[in-house]
Amino acid sequence: MQSALQVMFRDMPPSEALEARIRDKAAKLEQFHPNITSCRVTVEEAHRHHQxxxxxxxxxxxxxxxxxxxxxxxxHHEDPYVAVRDAFGAARRRLEETWRATRGEVKVHATPQHGKVARVLAEEGFGFIEASDGRELYFSRENVVYPLFDQLGPGIDVQFFEEAGGEGTQARRVSAGRHHF
Structure with missing residues (x-):
């Protein structure tokens, strides 16, 4: 940190132990963003009516x-150490987001795949999808989002997410009729 950490206690007496915890947590923030120029922490006894x-x-x-x-x-919390923990957790997450943005990193979401239902074994509760690249992927009743599993049949266009399963790659979050190819 380029300037000294500032710790302020408002409406309460200073606590050396709490300040030591704050200094420790503030030092760890530099792991999540190396260019912190200043850090100010305010601890206050909150006035809460009806509590x-x-x-x-x-x-x-x-x-x-x-x-x-x-x-x-x-x-806020009844325990000042828990309030410090929660506040530093939130600050850490915000710093990580800022650091990712600084480096131009963007969170990438999985891209849905497209295919057609090849066959459905309704009694067994599973089926197979022929992906657009020709591979055949297993899916179960529990992985169908829309429509109901019993409404799926061969030839229906579907969208799904590919995921490694216990016995190979499987189709998850299978849906039909609400996407563009």
């Missing part, structure tokens, strides 16, 4: 070059 006991809130503000401030929302 018994104390509640603690933790808010983290981080700065990295080229991005607006990364702020984790105020995390």
């Amino acid at each position: 018994q006991g104390k509640h603690f809130g933790v808010r983290i503000e981080l700065h990295v070059p080229g991005h607006p401030a990364i702020v984790s929302r105020l995390h």
